[in-house]
Amino acid sequence: GAGVSQSPSNKVTEKGKDVELRCDPISGHTALYWYRQSLGQGLEFLIYFQGNSAPDKSGLPSDRFSAERTGGSVSTLTIQRTQQEDSAVYLCASSPGSRTGANVLTFGAGSRLTVL
Amino acid sequence: AQSVTQLGSHVSVSEGALVLLRCNYSSSVPPYLFWYVQYPNQGLQLLLKYTTGATLVKGINGFEAEFKKSETSFHLTKPSAHMSDAAEYFCAVSGADKLIFGTGTRLQVFP
Secondary structure (H helix, E strand, O other): OOOOEEEOOEEEEOOOOOEEEEEEOOOOOOEEEEEEEEOOOEEEEEEEEEOOEEEEOOOOOOOOEEEEEOOOOOEEEEEOOOOHHHOEEEEEEEEOOOOOOOOOOEEOOOEEEEEO | OOEEEEEOOEEEEEOOOOEEEEEEEEOOOOOOEEEEEEOOOOOEEEEEEEOOOOOEEEOHHHOEEEEEHHHOEEEEEEOOOOHHHOEEEEEEEEOOOOEEEOOOEEEEEEO
């Protein structure tokens, strides 16, 4: 596609429910990233995919968080048993290269998650 | 390990005044440095990047940044602020396989 597409744009859920957030990267981009943006916290790295594998998942905050990528394209971030502290904007980005280096990340508009 | 520090979570300027947003980095290898901008309810957009070569980098919308190795800085400037520049600005340094972002600086522009 022309840009990085994320859905849903907004999600309100009750504490304890599971949520899935989807990212559709730019066609042909091999690298895909998930970040979390909370008030006053900047952008927190969650996980990086190269193709379908995740060489760096060091930023996932707990085992309630998981992500997968299929067909070298679409990625899904799943949060199980959501907690109020999971409320944030989840940003997805993609880039064409195999290593970040000078590659520019293109971001989606984000999925705003609110846990009541 | 790489990191960035953005000094000042909020900066306010008058329209037409100089914009200066500060960023200092820490890196054990020659860094690649980036500035991104986020307008309300939008994703991040690249303003400019430094990889190698010329230390003064020009970006979109009249912004520029200068890489100063001796000061480990990559401050963002614009000579004359416009109302449309009101946004949040993020400095970032490249790690091995990801970008590491600062906590952001919110720029307010007053008429």
